[in-house]
Amino acid sequence: MIRVLLPLHLQTLAGCPREVTLSVEGAVTQRSVLDALEVRYPMLRGTVREHVTLKRRPRVRFFADGEDVSHDPADAELPASIASGEQPFMIVGALAGG
Amino acid sequence: MTAIRILVGTRKGAFILTSDGKRKKWSIEGPHFGGWEIYHVKGSETEPNRIFASQTSSWFGQIIQRSDDGGKSWTQPGSDGAADAGGMPQGESNRFVYDTSAETGKPLTTHQWYDGTQHPWEFARVWHLEPSLDDPDTWYAGVEDAALFKTTDGGVTWHELAGLRGHESGAGWAPGAGGMCLHTIVLDPNKPKRIFCAISAAGAFRSDDAGASWKPINQGLHSEYIPDPTAEVGHCVHRIAIHPRNPNILFMQKHWDVLRSDDAGESWREVSGNLPSDFGFPIAVHPHEPETIYVVPIKSDSLHYPPDGKLRVYRSRSGGDDWEALTKGLPQEHCYVNVLRDAMAVDSAEPGGVYFGTTGGQVYASSDGGDSWAPIVRDLPAVLSVEAQTIS
Numbered sequence: 001m002i003r004v005l006l007p008l009h010l011q012t013l014a015g016c017p018r019e020v021t022l023s024v025e026g027a028v029t030q031r032s033v034l035d036a037l038e039v040r041y042p043m044l045r046g047t048v049r050e051h052v053t054l055k056r057r058p059r060v061r062f063f064a065d066g067e068d069v070s071h072d073p074a075d076a077e078l079p080a081s082i083a084s085g086e087q088p089f090m091i092v093g094a095l096a097g098g
Numbered sequence: 099m100t101a102i103r104i105l106v107g108t109r110k111g112a113f114i115l116t117s118d119g120k121r122k123k124w125s126i127e128g129p130h131f132g133g134w135e136i137y138h139v140k141g142s143e144t145e146p147n148r149i150f151a152s153q154t155s156s157w158f159g160q161i162i163q164r165s166d167d168g169g170k171s172w173t174q175p176g177s178d179g180a181a182d183a184g185g186m187p188q189g190e191s192n193r194f195v196y197d198t199s200a201e202t203g204k205p206l207t208t209h210q211w212y213d214g215t216q217h218p219w220e221f222a223r224v225w226h227l228e229p230s231l232d233d234p235d236t237w238y239a240g241v242e243d244a245a246l247f248k249t250t251d252g253g254v255t256w257h258e259l260a261g262l263r264g265h266e267s268g269a270g271w272a273p274g275a276g277g278m279c280l281h282t283i284v285l286d287p288n289k290p291k292r293i294f295c296a297i298s299a300a301g302a303f304r305s306d307d308a309g310a311s312w313k314p315i316n317q318g319l320h321s322e323y324i325p326d327p328t329a330e331v332g333h334c335v336h337r338i339a340i341h342p343r344n345p346n347i348l349f350m351q352k353h354w355d356v357l358r359s360d361d362a363g364e365s366w367r368e369v370s371g372n373l374p375s376d377f378g379f380p381i382a383v384h385p386h387e388p389e390t391i392y393v394v395p396i397k398s399d400s401l402h403y404p405p406d407g408k409l410r411v412y413r414s415r416s417g418g419d420d421w422e423a424l425t426k427g428l429p430q431e432h433c434y435v436n437v438l439r440d441a442m443a444v445d446s447a448e449p450g451g452v453y454f455g456t457t458g459g460q461v462y463a464s465s466d467g468g469d470s471w472a473p474i475v476r477d478l479p480a481v482l483s484v485e486a487q488t489i490s
Contacts, residue, residue, distance in 0.1 A: 009133055009158055013174075043177040046192045047158040059157040093157040 002033055003088035010048070010091070014041040019088060028083040030062060031074040048091055063090040102445050103168065103487040104453055105149065106461055107136035110479035112151055114169045117474075119447050121465040124474045130172065131163065138440055138483045140227050145234040146489050150253060152224040152239070160223050162191040162239075162253050176254035191253050194221050194241055197260040209243065210272040219243050219263070226440060228283035231290075240280035244271060244297040246309060259309035262295070267314060267331040274298035274334045274353075275399075281439055282338045286345040286362075294348065294363065299324075299334035302350070304363050315363030319352060336379045337439045341388035347417070349391050351381040351439075356393055358418050369418020374405045380442035384467060385450040389417040392452060392468060394437040403434035411454070413468050427471035428462065435460070440483035447488050455481025 001021040011018055022036040031054075038045045049056050054074070056062070061070040065079040065087045081087040100119035106112065111129025130136075134153045142148040147168040153161040163172045175191040196219055198207065211217035222242040230236035239247040239256060245263045247256040262280075271278060279298055286292035291308040294315075301316040314330050324332045334353035341347065348359040350366065354377050357366040370376035375395040384390035391414050397405045404410060408431065411424040435458035445451040452468050455461045459478040462471045 007157075009155060012132065012134075013153075013158075013161060043161070043174040045177075045190070047161070050159075051190075051193045052195055057157070057159060 001085050002028060002036070002082065003085055004033065004037055005088045005090045007091060007093045009093065010044060013047065014044055016041060021085070027075075028078050029075050030056075030069070030072065030078065033078070033082075033089055059094045061092045061094050063092060099490075100447055101489045102447060102451065103141070103146075103489060104443075104461065104463075104474065105139035105141065105169070105483075105485040105487065106455055106478065106481060107139045107151070107440075107483035108455075108459070108479035108481050109135055112136040112139050112153075113475070113478060115461065115474050121445075121447070121451055121463060124463075126475050127169070129479075130169070131161075134161070135223075136482065137223060137225050138227050138485075140229060140485045141487045142229045142234045143231050144229075146487050148234050150227045150229070150237055152227055154223040156222075160192045160194060160221070162224070162227075162256075164191075164253050175252055190255050194224070194239070194247055194256055195258075196221065196245060196263070197258040199260075202260050209268060209278065210270055212273060216269070219245075221245075222277060225279045225281045226283055228285065231285050231287055238283050238285075238293075240283050240295060242277045242279035243273075244278045244280040244300060246280055246283070246293075246295060248309065259305075261310050262303060262305070262312045265303070265312050265314070267300070270331060271297065271300040272332065282335070284338055284340055284348075286340075287342045288345050292345075292362075294338060294340075296335040296338050296350075298336065299353075300331045301333040302335050302338060302348075302363055315359070316366070317364065318359075318366030318368075319357065320355070320368075321353065323353070337381045339381045339383050339391070341383040344388045347388065349381050349383060349418070351378050351393055353377065353399060356381065356418060369414070371414070371419035371421055373412055373421050374410075374423075378437075379439040380437055380454065382442045382444050382452065384452075385444045385446040386448075387415070387450070387467075390415050390467070391417060392442065393421075394442070394454065396436060402436045407432050407434060409433040409435065409456075411452070411468055411471070424464075424468045424471070426469065427464075438482055441481050443484045443486040445486040445488045451486065453484050453486050455484045457481065 065081045104115040111132040113128030117124045137152045139151045149165045151163040208216035224239045226240040228238040235252040246259045282296035284294040293305045296302045303312045319333045336351045346362045350357040356370045359366045382392045409428045412421040435456035442454040452464045457480040461474045
């Protein structure tokens with residue numbers, strides 16, 4: 001199972017805890033993880049990535065195993081630690097200001 | 099037995115204030131959607147327990163929330179898990195995509211930016227939600243960057259009425275200080291196909307064919323802060339209000355100037371009269387007196403607080419020109435809050451009630467047409483919008 005950490009605003013929108021676990025078939029990528037997240041929580045469609053283009057929203061960032069993978073291709077495989085569930089895939093609202 | 103429900107949108111959530119027809123004791127419920135900006139909350143004209151809310155975030159985008167039980171519970175329409183054509187679950191209530199098709203709109207892709215260059219049209223948020231006067235499933239949404247959207251399925255899907263943004267002047271529209279927002283939508287109760295809207299900073303527009311085509315209605319507006327003070331478009335209209343008995347009479351609070359039109363917007367004349375400042379944001383009409391109107395003068399567009407530190411609502415009983423200050427119950431020293439364009443409303447109880455919210459988090463109510471005021475609540479987050487429902 002894939003572990004995903006959500007920021008507070010998306011937790012309140014989806015009515016879910018900070019960490020959710022998802023089943024992902026095939027390659028574990030940003031796209032497949034987010035697809036699975038939106039299947040489980042349809043109200044999150046359009047909040048992490050744009051409708052239509054499916055691009056990451058500008059003020060959202062992704063972290064995997066301590067690395068910022070926000071700018072990696074959506075179909076690039078995520079680290080094995082994410083695929084195994086050892087580490088969570090983090091969806092983070094970008095910090096702005098101090 | 100009449101009940102009053104006040105719907106309040108704030109920078110950090112929505113609140114619902116309720117009272118009986120006496121409007122002396124209030125219960126306060128919320129926050130709903132804590133932490134999110136709630137630009138507008140409004141109830142259906144035909145089913146009062148159906149309420150729409152615009153929940154928005156610069157990080158996570160736009161959400162449309164709907165309640166069918168007077169605000170006790172909320173759902174995001176279309177997020178029930180049904181699959182779309184691509185096999186993914188629907189979650190489309192927050193899907194506001196500009197129509198650039200040749201069939202229904204013009205493939206307009208840029209508008210004027212602050213520096214005069216062209217800038218892509220980018221959806222930011224829904225500023226205003228306006229219910230149809232006769233169908234609880236039909237609503238309009240005014241958005242930033244300025245466009246008008248419509249749903250006919252209770253908020254599940256939204257489509258743009260692209261004729262507005264496709265107007266030949268569209269490429270010349272420019273944002274105001276708050277962004278380029280379509281913030282005012284007024285429906286004519288006598289003419290079902292007539293829609294008024296206002297955009298900062300483009301001006302006022304009218305459609306007589308249910309939103310298919312539009313004309314600017316800004317003749318008589320004079321704005322010193324734009325290159326051509328009497329231009330057809332470019333005016334920073336802040337708010338338009340009508341009385342349902344006289345929908346041909348429009349009242350406008352512009353960036354500077356209060357104006358009225360007696361011919362459905364074909365022409366305007368200034369009625370600022372003896373106001374201490376004619377800058378302001380909201381304008382409202384008394385529920386039972388079509389020529390009684392209210393504004394909240396603000397010192398200037400740079401200062402955004404009331405003159406002399408005194409929070410005063412001004413009332414005209416003659417449709418403008420002659421104004422009286424309403425101060426009883428309002429702070430008359432050291433007050434530096436603002437009242438935003440969607441943050442004033444009236445109920446339809448007897449006598450008529452008037453409400454407004456401030457950027458300091460107070461919501462004030464008057465149950466005597468403005469003669470006296472009292473705060474319902476004092477310490478909410480900054481108030482973005484106030485709407486009043488009178489429920490029999």
